[in-house]
Amino acid sequence: MRGFILLISGPSGAGKSTLLKKLFEEFAGELYFSISSTTRAPRDGEIDGVHYHFISQEKFQNGIKNGDFLEWARVHENFYGTSLEHTNRALDEGKIVVFDIDVQGFKIAKENLGDKIDSIFITAKNKEELKKRLLKRNTDTIAQLDKRLKNASEEMRELGEYDYLIINDNLEKSYEALRSIFLSLKHKTKRQNIEQIRNLWNEGV
Ligand code: ADP
Numbered sequence: 001m002r003g004f005i006l007l008i009s010g011p012s013g014a015g016k017s018t019l020l021k022k023l024f025e026e027f028a029g030e031l032y033f034s035i036s037s038t039t040r041a042p043r044d045g046e047i048d049g050v051h052y053h054f055i056s057q058e059k060f061q062n063g064i065k066n067g068d069f070l071e072w073a074r075v076h077e078n079f080y081g082t083s084l085e086h087t088n089r090a091l092d093e094g095k096i097v098v099f100d101i102d103v104q105g106f107k108i109a110k111e112n113l114g115d116k117i118d119s120i121f122i123t124a125k126n127k128e129e130l131k132k133r134l135l136k137r138n139t140d141t142i143a144q145l146d147k148r149l150k151n152a153s154e155e156m157r158e159l160g161e162y163d164y165l166i167i168n169d170n171l172e173k174s175y176e177a178l179r180s181i182f183l184s185l186k187h188k189t190k191r192q193n194i195e196q197i198r199n200l201w202n203e204g205v
């Protein structure tokens with residue numbers, strides 16, 4: 001398998017992490033989650049080095065200066081960035097690297113990595129439903145929630161730039177869509193190591 005990037009974006013609260021969790025449960029050995037660095041404080045249940053690398057503003061700024069990030073962006077007043085080194089290593093190892101990043105990061109990653117990226121935009125059916133989910137998740141203050149909803153409308157303007165779109169209304173159906181997209185990408189001829197497959201074909205005859 002030749003490594004490639006499965007990049008997911010969409011409004012906060014749309015269900016990206018929920019759907020990705022299911023994909024990682026089913027295809028555990030095949031996927032590599034790109035753990036972003038962020039200056040945001042961890043939420044209850046979030047573990048440093050698992051969900052994010054939670055770092056200080058100073059460390060983040062040093063990372064920018066040192067060119068450590070493939071892309072970075074300021075989202076809802078916090079900084080988020082993707083490690084260049086980890087991404088390149090995983091791609092060289094032929095892994096399928098999963099990014100959960102915002103639309104600004106998508107644009108930069110696309111400029112840098114072009115056809116190594118397949119992208120999916122995941123959203124809720126409307127703003128009202130998104131608000132309900134954010135309230136249910138209960139991780140934001142009212143001011144933060146307002147910011148996320150405003151940002152969601154801006155992100156929705158960019159959905160036409162993505163290869164695939166999932167409107168996450170029914171969770172099971174959305175997972176079926178994500179799973180199908182993943183399997184289809186994995187089986188693309190250009191993702192396969194054709195030479196190796198041909199060599200194996202002739203072995204032992
Ligand atoms: P994101 O990663 O996009 O910010 P989450 O995966 O954290 O979003 O989901 C936000 C909330 O919405 C969570 O409480 C999750 O359980 C819930 N949720 C996810 N998908 C659905 C769905 N299809 N229907 C109803 N609630 C959902």
Ligand code: 5GP
Binds near residue numbers: 040
């Ligand atoms: P949250 O605070 O809800 O975890 O994430 C907020 C937003 O930041 C989401 O849209 C998420 O996709 C995005 N995000 C997470 N990591 C990165 C990253 O490394 N780079 C960019 N550009 N966005 C990220």
